[in-house]
Amino acid sequence: MTSLDTAFVRAQFPAFSEPSLQGQAFFENAGGSYTCRQVIDRLTRFYRARKVQPYAPYAASQAGGAEMDEARARLSAMLGVAGDELHFGPSTSANTYVLAQAFREHLKAGDAIIVTNQDHEANSGAWRRLAAAGIEIREWKIDPVTGSLDPQALATLLDDRVRLVCFPHCSNVVGQVNPVAEITALVRAAGAVSCVDGVSYAPHGLPDVAALGADIYLFSAYKTYGPHQGLMVVRRALAEALPNQGHHFNGTVLTKRFTPAGPDHAQIAACAGMADYWDALHDHHFGRSADGPAARAARVHDLLRAHETRLLTPLLAYLAGRNDVTLIGPAAAAERAPTVALVPVRQAPQDLAEALGRKGIMCGGGDFYAQRPLQALGIDPARGVLRLSFVHYTEEEEVDRLIAALDEVL
Incomplete structure (x- = not known):
């Protein structure tokens, strides 16, 4: 088909x-x-049969933990990243806020962050608040007629003080799909880190985060046919460099570094249903394939x-x-x-x-x-x-x- x-x-x-x-x-x-029904079925099964503390040495607990691990492994593979680079949180807004607190500790006064005025507030407001810590906030402005972002205008804002550039894959009102790979290449060449808000794009097809070149990529499971969770890719080297935001005893576990509170076990497990759905779409339209998840x-x-x-x-x-x-x-x-x-x-x-x-x-x-x-x-x-x-x-x-x-x- x-x-x-x-x-x-x-x-x-x-x-x-x-x-x-x-x-x-x-x-x-x-x-x-x-x-999708695959998510609903997994969520229902978890609450009925596996609603216990995961990773303990008994069957229901082992099954629950295995489903959480499955969600991480399958979705990260579809996104083209390693399993320990995918993080789950209560929402994209919450994930962005926690990430901003990590950067607050990581950066020093005089460093600069670039944000846009094309963004939904979730990928703008948390970063803008870092001005209170002495971080310079620069705004990459949209065209006041078209609403578009010009990569050349970004180039004029980049210098050796810029540490982070935050921008949307697609605005939730402008609708234009931004040239992410082109933008992340500019950011990387300037020695900075890119943070891409994919909330308004991912529902239209899971992105290949590796191909896009994003250091951070965020989107919402409840907009991609899943439960109310935020998914966040943070590339390994960056995640290791940022200060731990979780419990001190979890600081050595990469997937727990940006989880200040306990995760929602059932909803993470149910996210594997998103992978079930994507695979069902593929097999129905293209047949079974030995090709990789991405x-x-x-x-x-x-x-x-x-x-x-x-x-x-x-x-x-x-x-x-x-x-x-x-x-x-x-x-x-x-x-x-x-x-x-x-x-x-x-x-x-x-x-x-x-x-x-x-x-x-x-x-x-x-x-x-x-x-x-x-x-x-x-x-x-x-x-x-x-x-x-x-x-x-x-x-x-x-x-x-x-x-x-x-x-x-x-």
């Missing part, structure tokens, strides 16, 4: 057979996706992106023909994720979201923690935007319904 089998995909998600959701088209996936994940990544790009194209064409809404970000589907933020001319975004909800279109209006990019684009965050976001389990018929509903409410 070369095109996505959406019937097979939707059969993997219990939400699509849930009576209370019938007739509803889900267009708020940027805030969190539906959970290669199989790359095929699925391209399959999902192709499907989403095909569905996004008519929506963007429809919006281009209207003069009562302004699209944020690129007008070409291939250049962006299917996260579409709109500025209506007349109605309030929240009012439009409510009107669409009455027509079976589930979406949202607001600032989506993206106040900085909205302000940079001249948009009042208090008014916000209408955001329509979908992923690969969305069907063509649902996009058609969205367009028809927009035609009525606008």
Whole structure:
């Protein structure tokens, strides 16, 4: 198969057979996706049969620990990194905060960090607060018209004082997919470390973190069809160099260095269901393969992106023909994720979201923690935007319904 089998995909998600959701088209996936049955099944099994302290010398405990180890091993392999480079935490915001505290200890006054004003606040606010420790914060600004980040503008900010550059793989309102490999090469050449927020990109296909060249890569399992966990890759040499943020007796265990509190055993174990789902997608569409996990994940990544790009194209064409809404970000589907933020001319975004909800279109209006990019684009965050976001389990018929509903409410 070369095109996505959406019937097979939707059969993997219990939400699509849930009576209370019938007739509803889900267009708020940027805030969190539906959970696949593989994750739900693993989570249920853990709570029923393995909800004990893991790694103790009895069967239920050994089974629970093995599932946690399985999640780390399989997902890290799909991401193209070593198992001890993948860290789990309660959310991406929490992981970023803990990481920022490690850098607070690691850096010295006068060192510089570069952040952007394209970011969701999670990958910006925690770093900006380090100014209180004497760290210089430099801002890589978006184009005030397009919302895009220019790598050449970053080059002018880089010097021998910069230690860290934090930027998004994709903004949760601009939608443009940034050239991560190009940016991380610039950062590396300047002798700095790169931190990439992948929360708004990973739902559209797991990235090959090694190929991207990122030193740190963060994303959320609850947006990639899994439980409410944050996943964070920190390359080994950097993780070893940063100060331990966990209990002092865990400091020699790399995967515990950025876990101040005990991990959520059940949710980590359930993350292995994400790998089950990715493998099921691969085998259904491409057949079983002796290729490694990263290669199989790359095929699925391209399959999902192709499907989403095909569905996004008519929506963007429809919006281009209207003069009562302004699209944020690129007008070409291939250049962006299917996260579409709109500025209506007349109605309030929240009012439009409510009107669409009455027509079976589930979406949202607001600032989506993206106040900085909205302000940079001249948009009042208090008014916000209408955001329509979908992923690969969305069907063509649902996009058609969205367009028809927009035609009525606008």
